[in-house]
Amino acid sequence: MYEPVIGLEVHVELNTKSKMFCRCSADYFGKKPNTQTCPVCLGLPGSLPYINKQAIEDCMKIGLALNCEISKKSLFERKNYFYPDLAKGYQISQLRWPLCIKGWIEVDPPSHKASEGQETSRIRINRVHQEEDTGKLTHSGSETLIDFNRSSVPLVEIVTEPDFKDSSQIKDYAKKLQQIFRYLGVSDADMEKGQMRLEANISVRKVGQKQLPAYRVELKNINSFRFMVAAVEYEIKRQIEALEKGEKLVQETKGWNEDKKQTFTQRVKEEANDYRYFPEPDLPEMQFEESKIKDLESNLPELPWKKLEQFIEKYGINESSARILTEDKDLAGFFEQLVELGKKEGVLAKDIANYVVNQKIDLLNDSPQQIIDDIKAKKTNLISDDSQLEKVAKEVISENPQMVETYKKGKVTIIQALIGVVMKKTAGKADATKVKIILESLLNL
Amino acid sequence: MDLTKLSLKQTIKALEDKQFSKQELNRAYLSKIDTLNSKLNVFLEVEKNTLGIPAAIKDIIITQNIKTTAGSKILSNFLPPYNATVIGRLLEKGCSVIGKTNHDEFAMGSSGENSAYGVTKNPWNLKKVPGGSSSGSAAAVAADMCVFSLGTDTGGSIRQPASLCGVVGLKTSYGRVSRYGAIALSSSLDQIGPFTKTVEDARTILEWISGEDGLDANCHGKPFQPQKSFKNLSGIKIGVPKEYFGKGLDKGVEKVIREAIKKLEELGGEIVEVSLPHTEYAIAAYYIILPSEVSSNLAKFDGIRFGFDRSKFGAEAKRRIMLGTFTLSAGYFDDYFIKAAKVRTLIKQDFEKAFEKVDVIVGPVSPTVAWDIGEKFDDPLAMYLSDAYTIPANLAGICGLSLPCGFVEGLPVGLQILGKYWGEDTILSVGEIYEQATDWHKEKPKL
Amino acid sequence: MKLTDIQVKHVAKLANLPLSSEELKKYGEQLSKILDYIEQLNKIDTSKVNPTFNVVDKKNVWDEDIVKPSLSQEQALQNGQTKNDYFITKGVFEEE
Structure with a gap:
């Protein structure tokens, strides 16, 4: 019997106005190439980075929402590697001194545990750190075209421990993160636009084995939840079959081919990457006092699971409706608005919930008053x-x-x-x- | 009147008094450059139509729409779309860039011989090196080819060529002057500073170029403003570190420096022996930290957004990239980089302890006067060792001044005055009192 | 510390430096010599010393999130190899 060991790395692009280390506009989507760059994000000689405070706060908010400790002292570091989309020849990132560490989040239990009645399981968050995005490459024949508008847009990376047991948990985790980003208002986390990116590290081991397997397969560049789930399931099956046949599995990076419905090898690592991280000398360190962290924490917007609890307890609506209502922050807000209005007109929150859950609501165009009137009419x-x-x-x-x-x-x-x-x-x-x-x-x- | 002999202060005064126009001033300097540049190889680029106070700028400092090469073939066609902070500030003060000066490629070197554009000659003896890396900026001031110049100092690159060329050179405290637009060598050590004909001029340039700019996150504080003014050195404690007078110091240089120290005593200073026990480890620590940062700083040179491909780096650049890549690599980072960063702390603490007892520390800048071109070129380690007295100040982030204090066999010797962090005011005052009591700064090379 | 040929080659690859075999040999020897010199640091006990990465004592130096003007597209591209307003480089092989 084998069991999968899966860890997830999620990158999310923050929706700050300006970039991470310069004040060029970070709103690059659909803009003409290389029109939102400066010496800093182009990596021109002589330029220097300067931190965007809002991005740091956003990163800390994500950390707090994931129950992390905020580091009292945090440093930026340089991750050195060569690639044409990386303007400076290094990415300013964090390794040894990340902003947030040691968090956790509750997700659905693995399918077999759910059938045994377990309600949730906990995924440990190793770190939440701040870094910057790269430029964008377009491959055309023997040439590669580069647009640096995206270069240095703030990215937050969230790394879990290898705690996932199956693909359903991954899906739930990713959905929950997306919901958190949107509730916090730090990113739209649209996967198709590349605002949220998933990478999974997968290996399998014998049930009962304590140590981690000696290899792991990295699934990368997969731009939808659905494909990631398919790729993970495919890999688990492939790896178990290989091990059962006595084959040796190797460290490699794989992508997903949706047409063939299988993973394909992108790179087999002969040796581990050596990114030669060292503290970024151009940026003084960051320090955070307890009071500042407390302040940030107490000002966090209400998070989806809090809202869920609140809807169930305060309004007496059932859990499945509450889940639908809290999935989207704007819908939840709209519902709360309706409840307020309903109070004055003697319409119950429960009935409003039923209505909202079962009708297609147009958040932009439906008038709350009209909806309340509708409910009243039907109720009769x-x-x-x-x-x-x-x-x-x-x-x-x-x-x-x-x-x-x-x-x-x-x-x-x-x-x-x-x-x-x-x-x-x-x-x-x-x-x-x-x-x-x-x-x-x-x-x- | 030879306008090019005037100091910055004298030049400003004369312009105010309308003794001559800015056009005449620029014409005088351009004609000087025209006569001397082929002999000295000081300027890589000369701007013909300048109208401000002529400043020569080390070619590692970014100038908008003026070619900036960093002394390297890899940037031989680079036309920057922006100005360094210091350039913007000089322009605001009525200066103009009369030309870009030669230097060791990416400021890596102590002799000027690492420039991809040929070595600059020492104006005092054309067979000798001018020192480095800011070779051209030092030589330009020595040969009166500009009113003042800017250089960068990472391990002595302002003080050492100032010493070898007989001019005033100021290395500012780390964070005093914005590095924005100085092509990075070693980011935690680099500082921009002036070469001038007098100490007073160095103070003026510091007032002009210092202060935070919102672009270099390590640069802080308001623009420098002189506070103290003392007429003599009474009450001033002058530290003399025994470690700066050991093996390797040329006897002739030592004699000149000892005389300078005696002069400081005559001027009222109290001479105090101090110890900087970790001095001997400075070079080793420096040659870990610097190449590590270099290997990363020079990664952006990939020939895509600017410049040429990486085969165009010179030998010293390649050597340091290799060394730094190794010291940062997996398994070696703690043994090298972290170890060096800890030794750096000890060197910094040495100075902090010494400055509890004294106001300034004095000693030689360079263990020798200018040497023959080619003499040390094939022995990188020997070249590295010549920076033993300048490197510690960069590691500690403190300020230092080099000013003319005598000659050995017709070649200038510089006195180094080191100050505590943010202690520019004191070293400039001490330097000025010494300068006014001596005539060394009035000596000019015969060209 | 003596670097092996393999180590020197590996370092050159990490550093993305196209070096000739003569250069590899020369730098290998020079680096070994410099590393020997650096060894002297091991004489100092630094077990109780904190490292200094930056001498500036400032913390939390950052900017408000306000957009400032970028370079014009022309300025951004003026020093590069370009095509249709993109920078261009030889094909980076899509890893498939």
């Missing part, structure tokens, strides 16, 4: 007679075989669409919570 003639609802539900199921099939294949979120059809048939008068229960029981027959 809500269909909650089970047999009546079941009849409609059966009709909907037989009229929508494709959706049903999708549901049965495992994409259970499609149920929202089915609920929508029921609501339409009943002119929005059906009790959505009941409809969901009825649909589920019918579909799972």
Whole structure:
């Protein structure tokens, strides 16, 4: 029996106005090439870096949200390597003196533990540190084109201990991080835009073996949650099979080929990289007093799990609705606004939650007052007679075989669409919570 | 009147009094350059149409739209799109860049021989080296080819050529002057400073170029302002470190320095023997820290955004990149870099302890006067050892002044006056009192 | 400390320096000599000494997050090899 050992490195680009070490605009997306550069981010001779204070605070906020200790003393260091997108020939980063260390986050337990009833499991965060992004390369035939607009945009790197046991945990972790970044307002963390990047280190070992395996495979440059999950699952399977056949696994960097649905080797390391880190002499050290850290901590915006707890306890809504409502910070805020309004008009938070969860809400255009009025109108003639609802539900199921099939294949979120059809048939008068229960029981027959 | 013999202060006064125009001033210097440059190889680039007070700038300092080579073939075509902070400040004060001066490639060297553009000659004897690395900036002032010049000092690169060329050179406290626009050699050691004809002029330039700029995060404080003014040295304690008078110090140089110290005593100074016990380790520590930083600082030279490819580095640059890459590499970092950084602490503490007892520390700048071109060129270690008296100040971050104090066989000797961190005011005052009581600074090379 | 040929080659590779075999030999010898000289530091007990990386006693030197003007595109590109407003270099092989 083998078990996977997986650690994750996440890079997130901060949404500061200016870059990490110069005051060029950091908003590089879609800009003309090399129009947002200066001697510093171009790495011209004679230029020197100067820290962006906001980025440091953002990095510390991320650390605090992940239960890290903030280092009393922190230094920037140079990570030396050559690549055409790296203007200075080194990246200003952190290794020995990171801003934040020793954190943790609760994620879903691995699938097999969940089936045994375990509720969460804890992933240890090794470090959260500050660094800078590189320029962007475009390969065209025998030539490589370089745009340095992205050079020195602030990046925060979050490194976990090798605590993940399967791909579902990775997915949950990544989703939670993304949610945290958005709640903190430090990044949009859009993976497709490269604002959030995942790297996984995977190896497998015999169950019961204590030490880490002698090799590890690094999965890199994978720009969606879905592909990362697929790549991790593929690797776990591949590695276990290889070991069972008695093959020796090697240290390598791999990417994901979505067409072939398999990982491919990018680089086999003959020897470990030697980045020759040393303290960045151009930047004085940073020191943080306890009071400053406390201050930052007490001013953190409410985090998703706090909000979740609060929604359940304060408004008495069920956990699954609360999860949907807190997934997005703006939606949660909108919901709170509705609840405030509802209070004055005698509309219950629970009913508002049902409405918001089951209707497509347009955060930009829907008027809160209209929504409250809608809920009030429906409440007065809500269909909650089970047999009546079941009849409609059966009709909907037989009229929508494709959706049903999708549901049965495992994409259970499609149920929202089915609920929508029921609501339409009943002119929005059906009790959505009941409809969901009825649909589920019918579909799972 | 030969305008080029005037000090900065005299020049400013004469311009105010309308004794001559800025055009005439520039014409005089350009004609001097025209006569001498082919002989001395001081300037790599001369600006013909300047209208300010003519300043010569070491070619490692960035000048907007004036070619800046760092003395290297790798930058032979580099036209910077910006100005160094010090250049901007000099321009504001009515100065102009009359030319860019020759120096050892990337400021690596003690003789000027490492320049990719040929060695600068010592104005006192054309067969001799001018010292380095700021060779051209020192020679330019010595030969009256500019009113003053700027250089950089990482391990003695201002003080040592000032000593060997017989001019005043000031190494400022680390953080006093912005390094923004000085092409980095060793970032934790580099400082920009002036070469001048008098100590007074060095003080003026320091007032002009110092103070934080929001671009060099290590540069701090307001622009330098002179505070003290004392007429004689009574009450001033002058430390003489025994370690600066040991083996390797040329007898002739020692004699000149001892006489200078006697003069300081006559002027009222109290001579106190001090000890800087870790001096002997300074070079070893320096040749770990410097190459380590160099190997990283020179990584940006990849021929993509500017300049040529890495094969164009000169021999000394390659040597130090190799050494620094090794000392930072996995498994050696703690033994070398961290060890050197700890020894650096001890050297710094040596000075702190000494300055509890004395106001300034004096001694030789260089163990010898200028040597023959080619003499030490093939022995890098011998060359490194010639910086034994200047390197400790860079490691400690303190300030130091070199000023003319005599001759050995017709070649100038410089007296080094070291001050505590941020102690420029004191060393300039002591230096000025010595200068006014002696005539060494009035001697000029016969060209 | 004597550097082996392999070490010297490895260092040159890390440093991205294209060195001839003569250069490798020469630098190997010179580096070994310099490292021997440096060995003397081991005579000092530094077990209780903190390292100095920067002599400036300032902490937390940083800027507010305010955008300032960049170079013009023309200035940014003026010293480089360029194509269509990009810097250009010989193909970096996409690692596939």
